[in-house]
Amino acid sequence: MRLRDRIGVDFGRRVRIEDGLPAAVAHQIRYIDVKIDEPPNAIGSLTRERIAAIRDTCTRHGIHLGVHTASAVNVAETAPHVSEAVDRYLRGHLEACKALGGEWMVVHAGYHFSSDVKERMAAGLERLNRLSDYAEQLGVNLLLENLNREPDDAEVHYLAHNVEETLYYFDRLTSPRLRWAFTANHAHLVAEGVEGFLAALDIKRCDEVRLADCWRNGKEEHLKPGAGDFDFPGLFRRLDALGFAGHYMNAFGSLQDMIDGREQLARLG
DSSP, X not given: OOHHHHEEEEEETTSOHHHHHHHHHHTTOOEEEEOOSSTTSOGXXXXXXXXXXXXXXXXXXXXXXEEEOOTTSOTTOOSTTHHHHHHHHHHHHHHHHXXXXXXEEEEOOOEEOSSOHHHHHHHHHHHHHHHHHHHHHHTOEXXXXXXXXXXXXXXXXXXXXXXHHHHHHHTTOOOTTEEEEEEHHHHTXXXXXXXXXXXXXXXXXXXXXXXXXXXXXXXXXOBOTTSSOOOHHHHHHHHHHHTOOSEEEEOSSOHHHHHHHHHHHHHHO
């Protein structure tokens, strides 16, 4: 399959799913990520009619859909009552993903407050393990995303932002439904870089590579290709050499920016 055909776009909450699908059809986009936390695609608004229309369009045009959960929901939550709500959030999103005909759901490891790293990591691991069991029942893959580095003096820090933390989860989560969403621009922000992640983790477990430009060892940004110093041709060559067989996902700017960026990136591959 050509690189262009493997590059999808992340609708996120940028557009109503039904309003974005015609653009996907027009540009032969085969992979989309959607967020269903807030309008215009909040779970409560996904009526049977909306779900049926989305599924029908995706089926007729060979579009593969995934749901992207919110990184603001702390998968590493430990507080009573709130902890149970996080479980319900994840299960509810997984059920909605299944109803939409989704094939994958992007999840995160949560975040910590510097003094409680071990406890948070253990809680997140246990929660993802339980969710993996449910994903097996529903037949939907979970894609654990490596998140971005926060400044050293930030109070809150995302987990699974570097190789060591990411391996903590992948070494212990053995479900065949627990896979990897490799956000390459996040890897560009930490010392190990893209090469460090690809050397340490199993590319056979990776289904999605997320793309945006940024600056090496810089801050979290989702820039259009060419606006930072990310080496996209080098990434594509390395992944081809490793045998990466999944899809790519543009995640920057507007829907039109991602459509235009798809053409630009396809020329670099």
